[in-house]
Amino acid sequence: MNILRASQINNNGNMNNNMNGNMNGNMNNNVNNLNNRNTGNNRNIGNNRDVSNNIDTGRLQINVTSAITSFPVADATISISYTGVPEAILEQLRTNSSGQTETIELDAPPVELSLNPNNEIQPYSEYTLNVTAPGFEPISISGTEILANETALQNITMNPSEPDETGEEVFVIPGHTLYEEYPPKIPEPEIKPVRETGEIVLSRVVVPEFIVVHDGTPNDTTARNYYVKYRDYIKNVASSEIYATWPANTIRANVLAIMSFTLNRVYTEWYRNQGYDFTITSSTAFDHKWIPERNIYTNISLIVDELFSNYLSRPNVRQPILTQYCDGNRVSCPGWMTQWGSKALGDQGYSAIEILRYFYGDNMYINTAEEISGIPSSWPGYVLSQGSTGDKVRQVQEQLAVISGAYPAIPRVTADGVYGPATAEAVREFQSVFGLPETGTIDYRTWYKISEIYVGVSRIAELV
Secondary structure, three states: OOEEOOOOOOOOOOOOOOOOOOOOOOOOHHHHHOOEEEOOOOOEEEOOOOOOOOOEEEEEEEEEEEOOOOOEOOOOEEEEEEOOOOOOEEEEEEOOOOOEOOOEEEEEOOHHHHHOOOOOOOOOEEEEEEEEOOOEOOEEEEEEEEOOOOEEEEEEEEOEOOOOOOOOEEEEOOOOOOOOOOOOOOOOOOOOOOOOOOOOOOOOOEEOOEEEEEOOOOOOOOOOEEEEEHHHHHHHHHHHHOOOOOOHHHHHHHHHHHHHHHHHHHHHOOOHHHOOOOOEEOOOOOOOOOOOOOOEEHHHHHHHHHHOOEEEEOOOOOOOOOOOEEOOOOOOOOOOEEHHHHHHHHHOOOOHHHHHHHHHOOOOEEEEOOEEOOOOOOOOOOOEOOOOEOHHHHHHHHHHHHHHHHOOOOOOOOOOOEOOHHHHHHHHHHHHHOOOOOOOOEOHHHHHHHHHHHHHHHHHHHHO
8 A cells, every 4th residue: 555654743733823824914904895796696796896906816717628529619709707797798718729718817806815714705706607609509607716816717518509409508606615604514434334244345445537426415306416527526626615825735635635535435335325326415514515617726726636546544444534624714623624724734834744634633644546447557657758768658649649639739649659859749738738737748647637638539539
């Protein structure tokens, strides 16, 4: 078992009483004069326009793909407006051959609002996106969240249009869990009991390719089930439950807790053993908040790609730990991690494992899953770069060649097993399209992203 250990921390140490961490300067008093708007569900929205120059900006990039083929949708038109003011179009964008728009800047409330646990003003602005494309049903997404200084990624899937259909698919993104009121987590044992036979449902921890998310409470028979890629699920939950403006190690600690919790549900087949046909729910009372079509953030996405095969474990326990948490401000949860507490520790320079051990104890470890589903071949264990040769290079060249058929911006390369300048350029363009650091080399994150996209594209090709 591959276990990564970190130095222990003193759980008896004193956490900074100021849970706000080290904030740079005081908020402008004029922030309370934010122009608020009502979105129809009685939420006050910090629109952040004309606030005595107390305006920050965030960034937004939109990616549009076909729900049927997973291919990019080129020449889609996206109209952007403030949520609640749909008639006032702020920007109109068009997707390129990779289904992407340019990255634009949009107004956002001051960054300090998302760093202060006692703040009562909405720390993000909300925008509505209306999307049209030839041959596809129009779609509207209301409530895309923009945080100051961060890049929001809005991934949109469009359904091919049917004859005589004129309807528009509408998604409304509810408020962030740290701002809105949601039911608190119902406590559960962090380690699920083994059946009397001593049988565990799965023999080893496996990172699934997909999970089935029930968008409601377990017994809500009207709620829809969604078939979601595992990594996309984790990115969605993390973007819904913590702020992307927080320290990187705080984000890592929370992502690890979310992944371990999720893999416990997978490993124990918790809901399926109760007769349900799904893996996990979107209810905060039972699991985590997952929201269809919500935006994510680039920094959270990169951290999930970095850590997605990990989970949390304790000595002599085979199953991933059901790592529960709460916000630590409106709700207290002794023995669990608190989100605002993890933010304060991140401000103080704690590592991810130190944050986790502060809350869960010194016998918590980061472990690595023995298997990752849905990939043609596992990570070779070293970075592929110019000068590399062999079967692993040839394999990734073959995958890139298939991907380039769907994404023409990615140059087609010859699968000769030699990592030359042409392969490096193809990799660099792939990284640009899929939001990875543009190094031209294949590290862990790039390897598995290439595998993910290749599997999706090749499956559709086989069906066709």
